[in-house]
Amino acid sequence: MNEILKMIENYNQIALYRHVNPDLDAFGSQFGMYWTLKEMFPQKNIILQGKMDSDLLHLYPEYEVNTINKEPILAIVLDTANKERIDGDISICDKILKIDHHIVIDSYGDINVEIENASSCSEIVALMFKELEYKLPIKAAQALYLGIIGDSNRFLYSSTSAKTFEAASYLIDTGINIENLYQSLYLKKKSDLEITKFIYNHYQEDGGVAWYYLSSENLKALNISREQGSNYVNTLANIEEYPVWMAVTQNEVDHNYRVSIRSRSIAINEIANLFHGGGHAYASGATLQSLDELNLLIEKLKEKINERNV
Numbered sequence: 001m002n003e004i005l006k007m008i009e010n011y012n013q014i015a016l017y018r019h020v021n022p023d024l025d026a027f028g029s030q031f032g033m034y035w036t037l038k039e040m041f042p043q044k045n046i047i048l049q050g051k052m053d054s055d056l057l058h059l060y061p062e063y064e065v066n067t068i069n070k071e072p073i074l075a076i077v078l079d080t081a082n083k084e085r086i087d088g089d090i091s092i093c094d095k096i097l098k099i100d101h102h103i104v105i106d107s108y109g110d111i112n113v114e115i116e117n118a119s120s121c122s123e124i125v126a127l128m129f130k131e132l133e134y135k136l137p138i139k140a141a142q143a144l145y146l147g148i149i150g151d152s153n154r155f156l157y158s159s160t161s162a163k164t165f166e167a168a169s170y171l172i173d174t175g176i177n178i179e180n181l182y183q184s185l186y187l188k189k190k191s192d193l194e195i196t197k198f199i200y201n202h203y204q205e206d207g208g209v210a211w212y213y214l215s216s217e218n219l220k221a222l223n224i225s226r227e228q229g230s231n232y233v234n235t236l237a238n239i240e241e242y243p244v245w246m247a248v249t250q251n252e253v254d255h256n257y258r259v260s261i262r263s264r265s266i267a268i269n270e271i272a273n274l275f276h277g278g279g280h281a282y283a284s285g286a287t288l289q290s291l292d293e294l295n296l297l298i299e300k301l302k303e304k305i306n307e308r309n310v
């Protein structure tokens with residue numbers, strides 16, 4: 001942490017990056033870092049990088065859109081396993097600090113904080129500031145708490161450890177109101193109900209794998225983006241007969257199909273790797289060039305499920 005702090009102190013300009021298609025942990029670690037560094041170093045230019053057009057943004061208070069000046073830039077890249085997934089151009093930066101909890105595939109930083117068994121990147125960031133005995137601003141603590149509960153599925157996943165609760169306890173000590181945070185997460189709209197209904201009516205299954213498919217037409221009819229279409233993947237979770245479940249969405253822009261794969265006690269990330277994807281053992285993504293490839297993916301997943309049953 002001291003080495004990191006020295007690095008941060010050396011730069012007057014710090015750009016905070018995270019991965020494309022940001023989730024609660026990507027935003028959580030980014031905003032957590034943003035509000036903390038802004039308070040710790042009010043004279044520095046702290047810049048949020050990446051597209052800010054997500055539905056999740058309503059969960060966070062207003063932020064400033066700072067412009068980059070001519071001074072050298074330190075990049076802090078959060079929650080991003082490989083360079084290709086960074087949202088924004090880091091070639092403008094002089095040094096890179098990587099902070100991540102994914103399986104290590106690309107240590108692209110000048111300093112790499114890679115803690116594979118951490119529940120979330122937000123957990124790592126929270127514990128870094130705890131080590132400094134720094135009292136986080138409420139906004140930062142809220143963002144980091146949302147990041148932790150997002151990636152650990154409200155402390156449900158096995159990635160949840162004593163460290164996760166240590167981070168949560170440190171964040172709660174700042175005085176955040178977790179009931180409000182949970183309410184802001186759980187409140188749904190009637191349209192969510194319509195989408196869930198569509199999924200329950202149209203999902204398919206094959207040998208332990210359940211999935212739903214949303215074509216561009218379906219997405220249009222349901223009035224949601226492709227990314228939003230993937231977010232309903234856990235509608236098919238917790239069904240005894242389906243240890244693996246997936247969301248398949250047509251990506252009209254890139255002429256391919258995006259797959260979100262989730263599983264219970266069956267590691268699926270290596271299979272995801274075979275289909276231009278990857279991620280965590282029980283939560284991965286993949287990209288298919290055609291729907292024929294979907295059959296291939298399902299066959300591989302069924303093989304994996306059967307291995308376990310032998």
Ligand SMILES: [Mn+2]
Pocket residue numbers: 025026079101120121151
């Ligand atoms: Mn994460």
